[in-house]
Amino acid sequence: MDHPTTGPHPARIGAAGPTDQHRWHARVAEASVLTSRLDTRAEQYRANRRAQTANLAQLDAQLAIALGGGGARYRERHHARGRLLVRERIELLVDQDAPFLELSSLAAWGSEFTVGGSVVTGVGQVAGVEVVIIAHDPTVRGGTMNPFSLRKTLRALEIARRNRLPVINLVESGGADLPSQADLFVQAGRIFHDLSELSAQGVPTIALVFGNATAGGAYVPGMCDYAVLVDGQAKVFLGGPPLVRMATGEDADAERLGGAAMHARVSGLADHFARDERDALRIGRRIVSELNWRKAGPGPSLPVEQPRYDPDELLGIAPADFRVPFDPREVLARVVDGSRFGEYKPDYGTSLLTGWAAVHGFPVGVLANVNGVLFSEEARKAAEFIQLANQVDTPLLFLQNTTGYMVGTAFEQGGIIKDGAKMINAVTNSTVPHVTINMAASFGAGNYGMSGRAYDPRFMFSWVGARCAVMGAAQLAGVLSIVGRAGAEAAGRPFDEAADAARREAIERQIDAESHAFAMSGRVYDDGVLDPRDTRTVLAIALSAAHCAPVEGRRGYGVFRM
Template identity: 40%
Template sequence: MTVLDTAIDPRTPAYLEARGVVLERLARLEAALDEARAGGGEKAVTRHHARGKLLPRERVEMLLDQDSPFLELSPVTAGGTEFPIGSGVVTGIGVVEGVECVIVATDPTVERNPLDPYPLEKIRRAARIASANRLPLVNLVESAGEAGTGGPPPAGGLARDLGRLAIERVPTVCVVFGPTRGDDAYLPQLSDYTIMVRGHAKMLTIHPQPVNGSAKGPKVRSAPTVPAGVTGPADQLAEDERDGLRLARQCIRRLNWRKRGPLPRTFPPSPPKYEADDLLAISGGVKAAADDPREILARILDGSDFDEFKPGHGPALVAGWGELHGYPVAVLAGTGAPHTAAETQKAVHLIQLANATDTTLLFLAARFGPTEIEALTMSTVPHLAVGTGRAGDPRFVFSWPADEPAGGDDDGVIDPRDTRTVLGLCLSAAHSAVVEGAGHVGVFRPGKVDL
């Protein structure tokens, strides 16, 4: 066991200044989250509630097991653009009947702009996360307006993502609370189990033949509201929204779903020996930690225990082994400096060893070059990332607060103090699938890297 030490002094002016900068950014992020949670605005929300209907986050809360966490993904998508912040879609990972699921809930109080690409991107990302991590997908669907009253035709990319789940035998459940149109129409049509709320659900039926016999693409027609006593395309009819959510939980309970990856190696895990609150100053660039990612590891790894790999080679990259919430991880953490041949060699060697030992790779602020990325493309163990972008195709990628409250090319901007918790939830989700390394991710030789 190698317990990390720390050089941070929380009493210094530099620490307090860096911490204050990040707290200010977090306040802006919270304001953006409040705007996303407000949906289509007070008037639209009041009208929706007056109809006896629930908002998307209320539906999600009622679906989940009591007191279980919900990891919302990309909650402020489209922030800083001309389109609605949050995109009128809630996506995330939560526990339903003891099973970790990906959940998609559309917001009927938010009118869709046909030119807005973010809602479709957010739903497709959720479907890909469900596929990569073997997580059942639950869709809670209701579109703004009436089905068949316009909007863009459903996109083929979403159909491919949902179709991939069927091929991989990852179950999908859909509850239809009201009209569906546009991209939303694919969610009930391509789900294994479809539940419709009596008197409210209205679905589009999608026909694959060309429109008007010439133009290629799906033909979309509106199916009538499901009346009493008629099942229509529904597998089950719900009497109201709460009954629909009860039936969805019932579907998940009957899946007989089991994780295929190993359980945590250590339980209960030991907490880090240093305060997570220090991550505010670290993410703000306090000098004592800016050049040493070990300061981050000391605050997220179990027991602050980290066995460093090749510590005397390539100082711009820290590599090694630890556990996070009991799950073994292989860590590649950068300092921001460019990688030389030594760092590249170290990274490729650790990627190779992680695959040989079926160990998840964790990237922290690492910037990879072409050789490292090529090695990562051959890696088949899960990849998790914080502050790296999508290099290496991580299962989940998050960032710490940036200058603006909008998320970029990631699954969300997170409070640095929540890093350990968020990564723990992602590790648990990733272990729903088999965790198995590739047989070959490159050949390591002293002084040289071959792929």
Template identity: 65%
Template structure:
């Protein structure tokens, strides 16, 4: 039998404590997400609506198919920085006329929708997803171009936005721009480089330089409409392909464009009949202990995520700190690697390497469920070849060409983060639960290492070791690393694509798998040299 059997006791005190801790963390995440939704704040929102305009999220809601989900990506970008949470941009995957599209919408209530350094990083991440998964892109444009006070960080790298857009078009990926307001300077190149452009009467203003700049540069007197108005671009310059009456009409035209794309997915279709998991996804709230040093069985997560809770485990008796096996999720075949007891030994690394090779042979996407403290250290393990075995696993992950999805549910420390396909290894999508932590090592271990090095240095110089200063240093370092390893900190720096509610895991992963299958699914035919 391959159907997983749960041993989770949802009535236990440990479960209740874990669920309560997770709920508290979710509340904190939601409070920060609310800041992104709030945009520039009540006053800016009121002014924007007073002009008869929809907000970025209202535009998206009208654009996507009725009652279809919208998977927002990187909503906490810029968290902890001097810029508004969300980085004045809304990005995500939505279904338009039955076609999964990447939607990128400027938030004009935040500094006029201008692009700051975090906006660029968020845009670049969206462009990576577009390219890797062959997603048509719809840009909802209303931007004042670069945020001028930060131009030194925006101007030079910012050109990549336009390069990526033209490369998508060259690759046969449709690019569509709906222009809702001012689209100035760099913002003008988004419609300028899109395949399809919709502009709105008396609203859209697209120019490289507005009237004041033209006056300064050439001495010419001009007005917005004759310089870059929608009617001018529709009748004279030819930049506008469609001339909309208002915002709702522009969205209607945008949907019609997508309908006429004749877009077909290049990956295999999912199984028609999809069976829900046997166990309640609500129970995902209490699986991860409050203390990540306490191990938990990732099969309990898998049982509440995969179709029919059906999991065909691979090598269950070998390298048991890593669970590997085959399943389906919303009808799509998937291979799963999940950390069971944190530490990765040589056996786990070799098992993972073989499993990744098999997934590539069968063209099966991979899901990595992180809860690892890294590869095992110590004389016995070094002599046993932990470096070459860990390198073998990382080699396999690096050269695997089937799509990867990573989900951080617990710890993700050290090289274990790499071996489990962390951000640097280009997973198609990477999400985190509020319980997750990621750093070079745990806070106590890192502070302890610094302390040991400092003590050895003092002894080598023949100096007395200051125990009080060492204790203060350890406390400070532990607090710093703890704060820097939390999901909101990492998400703010776009090291993941979002912090998700555990109960939404199956839906989020299903949407990602569906999006992934817009592109061909093809495994690697060769890997790097495995040091045996």
């Protein structure tokens, strides 16, 4: 069923009626409102919705594992010791009823380690200040760090640095997961580097220590600007009693070696001595309230309007089969303020949608794939639009659904390489915040041109069911089959059709598994897998966080025609 566009109420005619200018503004506003043509009774919509609902059930199951931490036994034991669970600490730290955007929840998915790693990261609001929170989960192998929790921690610190967000570490960790040390030790030093760099940039860092902070973990409170240690629980030392005894022969007492009282009264490491965990969280909130912190970017500059169409319908828009195109205007109609979208170059390069919108009052420039393929016209259009956004300091939202740049003799002769390079150059050198969402597919160099992970978007998310790889599984398997067949012909040997069919099937299974949204997020190649219905809320949090830093576009060149 087509949804009618509902615009501003028509002005009454009379002596005090609107001027021509007012009528012109009303027409412009009306023209910019997207009209949905989504038929919610169509079989395609129902099939899409069934597939996405099944995908969400799988996502919920994996998130439940992450929420479960080390399992019921270890959670109960932790509570029996009078200690709060990691998300209970976060809940008491952030402002009441304020959102907390958890990041990289599926880290370590598909590996030998617990889903989510041994750490919880995210963006939340504390004492009215947007912060990055990095919290160890002591129920997962004592909060020890594995290669995936390291990637997750480093990504959270990168988000803090790029967006100028204070960092609060909730520390209770046994240090490195020693059997994994070969994949940890070298890169783990980056944590201390990044904490030091944030401090040098004037971005506050805070450590609330609830338990062990051993070996390299001791440097987290040591590197932070503020350190709060909990009495009777915090143990901060480079070497614990067993290591000290082995190395020096000293029979050291844990409290005297690294307890909260010692660090508060003797070493001076502790800035605040907390009676218990709740006291530490209260002190942490007080520290943030006393920072006199100000956002360096502009606030929302436009009035906030809810979309005119139901975001629940997003579940039926993205096809179950990523090879089936869909109109991203239907997505925007359920995400952007007032469903308003000012399209740029609507009749040129039509497989890439570009234009202007707002999300919760934050202006954005939008680039969204329409049919998946990027041609030269689309590449030139994108490069020019990105420059325009930089000229007016407007963040960019990339909605990915691309199979890459077009190939073939005519397109190579037409300059697809140089045109694609212009688009990638513009993305690379753009300095306004980018937020990227993979809605369905992100393949080949299209991933790069649409601000994939290698191009440092401030935040990047995937819809459940999305895929990301060098190309689709069937295409990749087909290419390898063609190469194998050509090799057999060149060598003059017979081509084994049965072996080729088996190999193609195996490769398709492999690529399909590796390109799955869970697998990509498990490697921390994005910041999380989304329920499509949460897109608007997540974008609002991401854009608000990005505006904690200055929002400044690339200067030094004008817009050039290509």
